[in-house]
Amino acid sequence: MEFSTTGANKSNKKLTSNERKERLYDIISKQGEIKFSEMSSYFGITEMTIRRDLESLEQEGLIRKTLGGAILVSSVDLSMAERVGIRTAEKMRIGRAAAELVRPREVIFIDSGTTTIQIVHHLLPKNVHTVVTNALNIAIELQNKNIQTILIGGHLWGGSSSLVGPMAEEAIGKIFFDRAFIAATALSVEHGLSNSNIFEIPIKRLAMKQSQEVNVVIDHSKFGMKSLGSFSSLDNVNRIITDQLPVDELQELCSQNEVELMIS
Incomplete structure (x- = not known):
């Protein structure tokens, strides 16, 4: 508007x-x-x-x-279409910084989200071997970029164009990733990482478990907030890629858990 x-x-x-x-x-x-x-x-x-x-x-x-x-309030589960125009410039910077981390021959997981799609926008075919995702829009974008892609099966959750449920969880549990890029609706000292769509939470947890390195992509507006369901504490995260430093309490929590804060 x-x-x-x-x-x-x-x-x-x-x-x-x-x-x-x-x-x-x-x-x-x-x-x-x-x-x-x-x-x-x-x-x-x-x-x-x-x-x-x-x-x-x-x-x-x-x-x-x-x-x-x-x-x-980030606990309100907005659809992908409603979220796509919010803080686009910040998400673009985060996505570019995340894409630059990927190295040739790596197999990576990219989560569903309007920030994670920005990673795909900045990926080069020569810099990645395979991308695994549970998001339809991300798979389509990767196809257009001629990047080898594995789209897992499952129940289609229309609001986020993501595939969830037991079939999706079983598929992810059989794949190992060099890096995972995970989106979150909120991050707070009390509740850790949380998400507004509870059906995506098992997918996030499994992808993090199956990854050698876990990167969380999140913009500054989600710091200090909580959403519907917590899916991880920071001791499972290697790096947070964001556009602004969080408040001191969150910075201290990152330091305690040896989480790198990358500001784009």
Whole structure:
């Protein structure tokens, strides 16, 4: 959704509180985060009113207020189509940095996600032997790049275009990877890595177990948050590839578990 922040929107000033909250949530769902000042200008109301609206959405568990704004609560399982336009620039940088780690003759696993697809965008056929994935969109992209690909079977989960379930788990359990690139919905000191889609959690755990090196790709907005189901602590991770350093507590946890923080 595009909106002007240069002045009050007259039609928005006529909205009821519930209508305004619905539009606020629509904007934050598409962008991932908003600023109080931008929304105040967009709706033509005071920042105090915007804060009250966001407090109400926070009480409903839909968003989380931050310093100067609010972000989408990551436990809400957005579809791939809804997530693809959120923080694209950050995801591109993370994907490029992750792709540069891959070495010739390696067999790698790439998880389902809008950040992991950016890894594929930056992979070169000469720099990888085989990619194993449980994501349809990633397999299609790899086919277009003429990279040898193994797409595991299983139950198709439409929201994320991923294959999950017992068949998928059995297939991954028979393959060994040089590296795995795993997406996460959230990372916190208390809950470790978590995900909003519980059906993908066994896939992530197995891929991590079968990999010599585990890389987690995650943007900064997911730090300090928790999602529906935890799937791993940091002692199972070798590297986190992100766009900004997390808060001190998470940095310390990474240090304690000898997890490298790679900033793209």
